[in-house]
Amino acid sequence: MERWFEFMGNHPFLFGLLAVLIVMFFIFEGKRNGRKISPQSLGVLVKIKNAMLIDLRDAKDFREGHISGSRNIPYSQIANHLDELKTSERPIVFICNLGQVAGTALAQVAHTDSYRLDGGIANWKAQGLPLIKAK
Structure with a gap:
C-alpha cells in the first residue's frame, strides 16, 4: 500500500488519467445497456x-x-x-x-x-x- 501512495505522489498525471478512465468506463457501460x-x-x-x-x-x-x-x-x-x-x-x-x-x-x-x-x-x-x- 505504501508503494501505491508513492506511485500516486510521483505520477499524479498517470493516476489522474486512471481515475478518469475508470469513471468513463462506468458511464459508457451504463449507457450501452440501455x-x-x-x-x-x-x-x-x-x-x-x-x-x-x-x-x-x-x-x-x-x-x-x-x-x-x-x-x-x-x-x-x-x-x-x-x-x-x-x-x-x-x-x-x-x-x-x-x-x-x-x-x-x-x-x-x-x-x-x-x-x-x-x-x-x-x-x-x-x-x-x-x-x-x-x-
Whole structure:
C-alpha cells in the first residue's frame, strides 16, 4: 500500500488519467445497456402504459418462474420477432437473468420506448417479488 501512495505522489498525471478512465468506463457501460427500470417502477409502467414484458430466458427457466403478464421469447429467437417488436406501440421491457442479455436485446430491437429490468430476475427475486410458475 505504501508503494501505491508513492506511485500516486510521483505520477499524479498517470493516476489522474486512471481515475478518469475508470469513471468513463462506468458511464459508457451504463449507457450501452440501455435504459434500466427498477422492479418497483415496472408495475407502475405496466399499469399506466400497458407495457409489454418480454422474458428472454429459455423456456425451462420461464416455466420455473416468471413475472406475471410476461411473454417468453428466448434471446436465441429474438431475430424472428424484430419487426413485431419494433412496430409495437406499447413500451417494451426486456427481462433476463441478470440484465445483461436484456441490454443486448434492447439494442438489437431499437424500439423507441424500451427498457431492461435492472438486475433481471435475480434482482426481482432478491426484492422478494412474486413469480408465477407455469403448470
